[in-house]
Amino acid sequence: MGTITLINNETGEKFDFELIECTRGPKAVNFSKLFEKTNIFSYDPGYSSTAGCESTISYIDGKNGQLLYRGLPIEELVEKYKFTDVAKLLITGELPKDDIQSQEFDLELRHRSFLHEGLINIFSAFPDGGHPMANLSSAVSALSTFYFDHKEMGDEDDYQTMARRIIAKITTLVASSYRNSVGIPFVYPDVSRSYVENFLYMLRAYPNGRLKYSLSGEEEILPLEVEALDKIFTLHADHGQNASTTTVRNVASTGVHPYTAISAGINALWGPSHGGANEKVLDQLREIGDVKNVDKFIARVKDKSDPFRLMGFGHRVYKSYDPRAKAIKGLKDELAKKGIKMNDRFSEIAEKLEEVALNDDYFKERNLYPNVDFYSGIILTALRIPVSLFTPIFVIGRMPGWCAQVMEHIKTPNIRITRPRQVYLGK
Ligand code: CMC
Numbered sequence: 001m002g003t004i005t006l007i008n009n010e011t012g013e014k015f016d017f018e019l020i021e022c023t024r025g026p027k028a029v030n031f032s033k034l035f036e037k038t039n040i041f042s043y044d045p046g047y048s049s050t051a052g053c054e055s056t057i058s059y060i061d062g063k064n065g066q067l068l069y070r071g072l073p074i075e076e077l078v079e080k081y082k083f084t085d086v087a088k089l090l091i092t093g094e095l096p097k098d099d100i101q102s103q104e105f106d107l108e109l110r111h112r113s114f115l116h117e118g119l120i121n122i123f124s125a126f127p128d129g130g131h132p133m134a135n136l137s138s139a140v141s142a143l144s145t146f147y148f149d150h151k152e153m154g155d156e157d158d159y160q161t162m163a164r165r166i167i168a169k170i171t172t173l174v175a176s177s178y179r180n181s182v183g184i185p186f187v188y189p190d191v192s193r194s195y196v197e198n199f200l201y202m203l204r205a206y207p208n209g210r211l212k213y214s215l216s217g218e219e220e221i222l223p224l225e226v227e228a229l230d231k232i233f234t235l236h237a238d239h240g241q242n243a244s245t246t247t248v249r250n251v252a253s254t255g256v257h258p259y260t261a262i263s264a265g266i267n268a269l270w271g272p273s274h275g276g277a278n279e280k281v282l283d284q285l286r287e288i289g290d291v292k293n294v295d296k297f298i299a300r301v302k303d304k305s306d307p308f309r310l311m312g313f314g315h316r317v318y319k320s321y322d323p324r325a326k327a328i329k330g331l332k333d334e335l336a337k338k339g340i341k342m343n344d345r346f347s348e349i350a351e352k353l354e355e356v357a358l359n360d361d362y363f364k365e366r367n368l369y370p371n372v373d374f375y376s377g378i379i380l381t382a383l384r385i386p387v388s389l390f391t392p393i394f395v396i397g398r399m400p401g402w403c404a405q406v407m408e409h410i411k412t413p414n415i416r417i418t419r420p421r422q423v424y425l426g427k
Helices: 034-038 073-078 081-092 099-111 117-124 132-146 156-181 196-203 223-235 243-252 258-270 277-288 291-302 324-338 346-360 361-365 373-382 387-409
Strands: 003-007 012-022 056-059 064-071
Touching: 003 117, 012 034, 012 291, 034 373, 064 073, 064 081, 073 223, 073 324, 081 156, 081 196, 081 223, 081 361, 081 387, 099 156, 117 132, 117 156, 132 156, 132 258, 132 387, 156 196, 156 258, 156 346, 156 387, 196 223, 223 258, 223 324, 243 258, 243 387, 258 387, 277 291, 277 346, 277 373, 291 346, 324 373, 346 361, 346 373, 361 387, 373 387
Parallel strands: none
Antiparallel strands: 003 012, 056 064
């Protein structure tokens, strides 16, 4: 373990700080005693250069566009495993050993997907037209009152029950928050359907539990649709210490119920700089309307007197192509080839935007590439998922990650409350 020396040029004093070797990526300097030793604290707004915790859950190599969950590349996970397998990997550290274990875990989640009737009633208090994200964060917070026992967790089984419960119920909560927002009655989960299919079922079914009926019979949920959404969930499952995960950890550090910390994470995710960008990407594609308007639009993005940004582009950590975006773009092309009807106009505009941006000096100099949110909305639209549900879909995908992160945080020995300093410039 090396050290780094900080020299105060005003006084000539020297202070040594320990360097921490990470298993991957750059070293970190341990500044936890910086203030104690020097009476100086560090200033890093937005925490661009600050690690707030140790973690073994996911790793991002921003230079080479690589993302690992528990050491495994997302490309392998998305190809070979179901989302529920990946959820198990994140919350237990292990993938299912075989197909039986995989199915058992999926089935356990389906059985846990029912909501307490009192929780269902909460939705009726929200107005029609309310954004599903607002309904969702309130409902997740309310979940803590229904499962208050998770506030104090003892053994690993308690942690696993807490995590499995919310991973299971989040699909029902998202479907209910949407159905409520458009004024249609709630439908109960159907445990005969897999975790992902059940979610599509809860979105699409009529209140009598039947799917759309036409002269050719009752509609089916296509395996290809289930597979596509499954992969989208996997690609969102965890992502290091992003804004919402950091929020979850910060709130959990005060000792609150883990579901209230996750509810705070949902609110953080809603912002357009974070997960809310997937909804905004679609708004921008609509606004552009035609490929012939792309150049004009890009000129506006580059105009420094205008705060306007190209949504679905850029990332704090990735300074190369986001591997999630690459996988989602590939998935979009694959689904189109297999006959899932994409919105060709949106697809064409998005691809033109990417082509223009990637060849433009403004984007090249700043290493701005498409991120996970750029193409996901085109697939979600093809799956008939309403735009207001794009960010809630991100919530479902991220839930195993938040659970794993909250568990890791609470279990950290001698965990301290998050309490940064400030550079005071007031009177
Ligand atoms: N469009 C135009 N310019 C941009 C964009 C963009 N999307 N993103 C960054 N820039 C410019 C920015 O103006 C700045 O330029 P300059 O150096 O001239 O001031 C430079 O690039 C660096 O930007 P920054 O704001 O310092 O970067 P950041 O790391 O603080 O922000 C970001 C990262 C994701 C918030 C930002 O890229 C952004 O606002 N993107 C659009 C929103 C978006 O797609 N968010 C989803 C992120 S991925 C999903 C998730 O995990 O949340």
